[in-house]
Amino acid sequence: MALQFEVLRTAGSGGRRGRLALPHGVVETPVFMPVGTAASVKAVEQGVLETLGDEGSGAKIILANTYHLYLRPGHELIARLGGVHKFMGWDQPMLTDSGGFQVFSLSELRKVTPDGVEFRSHLDGSRHFFSPEHSMDVQIALGADIAMAFDECVETPASWERTKESMGLTHAWAQRSHDHFAANAHRVPWHEVLNGATQSLFGIVQGGMYADLRKESAERLVEMDFPGYAIGGLAVGEPREVTREMIARTLELLPKDKPRYVMGVGYPDEIEEYAKMGVDMMDCVLPTRAGRHGLxxxxxxxxxxxxxxxxxxxxxxxxxxxxxxxxxxxxxxxxxxxxxxxxxxxxxxxxxxNSIHNLHFYLATMERVRAELANAAERAVL
Ligand SMILES: [Zn+2]
Structure with a gap:
């Protein structure tokens, strides 16, 4: 077993009340996933994460960042210590990003070629190279329940031509991520870490702020047949109506029986809105980052x-x-x-x-949204 997803009810708004079964446990969706950048949700201890939310059921799935863990302490060290779950003492579902977003937003002196990205570490200036294959190897070594395809994150704003070119690279890299993951994910003895199961790889739809490119990207990725799909490259400074439109247009094109994940959003009212549109998973550093700034x-x-x-x-x-x-x-x-x-x-x-309150606020918001979706009138079957 890698991943099983069941839509329990689809409301008239398009919002879905679902259940995502992963090697480390069952996640009720729609879900908000706290971000544990360096295998730590900043300033919040794992035991506290497990108690958040009005129902006290806690954060059911958290993120870790591949780029940060690759640089420090290193994915090979984490693999030697039994994988990221064991390393950080977290026995519930986890997701790792591909490192793409951080390579493009944090590192210096990037050089992008069709093969991958050469960059310098933001920590010590050391030189590194990430390809789709390498990102998969790092994520397999970390051993999270869900891994993400390696993608290029285009700068904002970007022209249609530039966005299309970048999207083409993302598609080539998605196929390479898919193939390398399929060939190698079973090689690491994670059957113990993942309770006898295997990791799953999600594809990432790009296409910037252009509906036609989002459509092309969604169609191309659906052809590759991933077990779940993310919508990337949003909430990067564009107006909120544009974010909403890109999400709505993309959701229409993604398979209804697979989980849909919007990366890096947003404020509490946004996560509620997107969940009610049919997004199943979201993550954001905002609750913890805002908390550390006294917001x-x-x-x-x-x-x-x-x-x-x-x-x-x-x-x-x-x-x-x-x-x-x-x-x-x-x-x-x-x-x-x-x-x-x-x-x-x-x-x-x-x-x-401050971080604990904000995370609780987000998780309690999603608990309420799940209850509303569970009780909402079901969407008529077309
Ligand atoms: Zn509170």
Whole structure:
């Protein structure tokens, strides 16, 4: 068994209530996946991740970044220690990205050829080369339940011609990722790590902000027959209506019986909106990154999301919780005044508590969306 996906109900909006069975466990979808960049969701300990959400069922799947783990401590070291799950003490589903996005956004002196990308490490300037085959080897060594095809992330904004050229490279690399993964994924003795099962590889639809290219990309990737599909290259600075349109146009073209994952989105109201459009999986660094900057999400009585900057003086003597309706361990115990003090004093606990609240807020939002989709009128069969 690698991956089994079941759509339990499709609402009139297109949103799907589903269930994704992976080697390390079952994930109820739509799901938000906290990002554990260097095998750590920044400032939040694994045991706490397991308790988040109003139902207390915790984060059911988290991400790790291939680029970061390849550079430090190295995928071969992690493989020698039994894979990324064992290394970080996390026995639930995981997904690794391909490293493509970080190679294009973090590293220096990139040189892209049809074969792959040469780059210098953002840590020490050392020289490295990533090809689709190498990205697969690194991800197989890490051993997450889901791996991602290696893709080129085009700069924003990019012309139609430039985007088409980049997309062509992404398609060639997707096929090479697919073939290399199929030939090698079983070679590492991950049957112990993955409870007797194997990893799955997702393809990534690109095509920038051009609907015709998104269509071409989706069709080409569906031909390659991946067990799941991601929509990449969004939330990179384009207007929100464009993000929404690209997601909607792409969803129509992806197989209905396979999971669909939008990478790197977004604010709480966005993840809710996209889940109700039919996106099954999302990830974003925002809840933890915002938390470390003192930006907290809360909900007004009417359900709208507000962003609270905890360092503001108005909270200095505020004895209320961040969000009176939030049932996270932070809101049940600590006041805005205390959280403001921790942040202003530069106490590490403040970064941790802020991140925990924000992650809980995201996961609780998705719990509510799943319940709404489960109870929504079913979409008429066309
Ligand atoms: Zn809270």
């Amino acid at each position: 907290l999400f809360a909900r007004e009585a009417d359900g709208s999301v507000v962003r609270m900057n905890i360092k503001r003086k108005e909270y200095a003597e505020d004895q209320g919780p961040i969000d009176a309706a939030c049932r996270c361990m932070v809101c049940r115990r600590y006041s805005r005044a205390y959280l403001r003090h921790l942040f202003v004093a530069g106490e590490p606990l403040g970064l941790s508590l």
